[in-house]
Amino acid sequence: MAKVDVSQSIKALPTHFFTELVERVAGMMSAGHDIVDLGRGNPDIPTPPxxxxxxxxxxxxxxxxxxxxxxxxxxxxxxxxxxxxxxxxxxxxxxxxxxxxxxxxxxxxxxxxxxxxxxxxxxxxxxxxxxxxxxxxxxxxxxxxxxxxxxxxxxxxxxxxxxxxxxxxxxxxxxxxxxxxxxxxxxxxxxxxxxxxxxxxxxxxxxxxxxxxxxxxxxxxxxxxxxxxxxxxxxxxxxxxxxxxxxxxxxxxxxxxxxxxxxxxxxxxxxxxxxxxxxxxxxxxxxGPQDCIDEIVAVYQERRDVFVESLREIGWQVEPPAGSFFCWLPVPEGYSSFTFWQLLLEEAKVAMAPGVGFGKHGEGYVRAGLLTSTERLREAARRIGALGIF
Ligand SMILES: Cc1ncc(COP(=O)(O)O)c(C=O)c1O
Structure with missing residues (x-):
């Protein structure tokens, strides 16, 4: 068996901060937890027919x-x-x-x-x-x-x-x-x-x-x-x-x-x-017809409105995003983006992405993807509200 020594370029690749977190979320799901997963950026709307x-x-x-x-x-x-x-x-x-x-x-x-x-x-x-x-x-x-x-x-x-x-x-x-x-x-x-x-x-x-x-x-x-x-x-x-x-x-x-x-x-x-x-x-x-783009945007916009309103109702003061299908949410005082991410996952069973994974100026935020139904987004807000921290 030859000794494999990967190149310096492969060794230089940054470790993917999110890979480990995604695995942790997946592990909790396979252990039977019902997680509202807003952590990833994978569009859930089917491609137009x-x-x-x-x-x-x-x-x-x-x-x-x-x-x-x-x-x-x-x-x-x-x-x-x-x-x-x-x-x-x-x-x-x-x-x-x-x-x-x-x-x-x-x-x-x-x-x-x-x-x-x-x-x-x-x-x-x-x-x-x-x-x-x-x-x-x-x-x-x-x-x-x-x-x-x-x-x-x-x-x-x-x-x-x-x-x-x-x-x-x-x-x-x-x-x-x-x-x-x-x-x-x-x-x-x-x-x-x-x-x-x-x-x-x-x-x-x-x-x-x-x-x-x-x-x-x-x-x-x-x-x-x-x-x-x-x-x-x-x-x-x-x-x-x-x-x-x-x-x-x-x-x-x-x-x-x-x-x-x-x-x-x-x-x-x-x-x-x-x-x-x-x-x-x-x-x-x-x-082909371009109205399918407007239809896709309308789905995200409805989710955005429902999610932002639900978060405001529980007392989390957040701004609606102007674009993309994410929300960039300020973490409450007393938490880092990572400790808040942990709290959301472990106590509320809501997965988001800790801002620090995107760079040091991402500290103080978590990112939530609008990539699930309005019902699940409302449910995420309800669970976060039940933590009683806002
Ligand atoms: C900011 C940004 N750029 C580029 C991409 C890559 O998209 P794709 O390779 O699917 O075109 C993504 C995917 O999530 C993204 O968030």
Missing amino acids: HIVAALAEAARDPRTHRYGPFDGLPALRQAIASWYEKRYGVTLDPDREVAILFGSKIGLYEISQCLLNPGDCCLTPDPSYPDYWSGLAMVGARRYEMPLVAENGFMPQYGEIPADVARTAKLMFINYPGNPTTALADEEFFAETVAFARRYDIVVAHDAAYHAIVYDGQKMPSFLATPGAKDVGIEFCSLSKTFSMAGWRVGFALGNAEVIGAIKTLQNHLFAGLFPAVQKAAVAALT
Whole structure:
């Protein structure tokens, strides 16, 4: 038996803080506890039937059983560009400015591989989606954290980043609607981001996984609609939340042709494209009726309203999220995000995600996903209320 010694890159991968917690919740469930699980970010709404039907039909066609083109089906790249233009008024070249991804998660990893060398600096939001850290760790890049706090509307304060840090940064991640903060960005913030990135030659990676999940009839502007954005960056979009297709693994990166080109080059070495039938179903999602997006958002909005109202009724003063399908809830005095998470799980049998798992500025919060029925959300609030701490 050969001695297996994994590479430094594998050893450098951050341990997934949430893996252990998810296992603990799963362990309690299999021991028979009725847990209201609001801890994870897995959409529970089924994919709209016309998209499922398109997959079924395409899967019956033997032509989809072969390898597709490395860059994906031209029809899908065209559908992505047309969809984005219709939604946001931004014209994209489907050949040079669109890369198809196995979900945006892989793209958020690949961009570090494409742009960074060991020791390079990347600006990351704190708190943030932890998967940005994996790509950075694999290339041995350094992270400089940009605090996102309530007083600043969960926006990075570019003026507070020391010039010598900004000068060495090659890449930065931003994410709106934010996970976990739920905050939305506006045109002014995106313009500031482009100006900052230009001044210091930083590539911007805007993670827009939740771009369609915005409430109260609002719409978040596109980063790429910002003048100059294509010169400095790319945007990551996903069908996972927009069309409730998380398991299908379809995302895309859009924008700066050089960065998109590098992603495609890397992907040519790693993959031979998504299952063509899935790509055809993605075309059906993007070119078919779009009211299914409004229907999905309406379900989350109703859950949000019920949950926020139920929490307020038990005396927990929380703000409704503007976007994403999470609530970012302040923990009561006397608890850390972790001790409060433990109390909720053990005493109320409600699972959330402790904010500190998203970065040190996530301390003081827990994240709850609106990914269960209004009845279960009411039940979660009732159980928390019964703890008598608010
Ligand atoms: C902020 C954020 N970005 C990206 C992703 C990845 O989504 P997908 O790979 O399904 O496109 C997620 C998934 O939960 C997320 O929360």
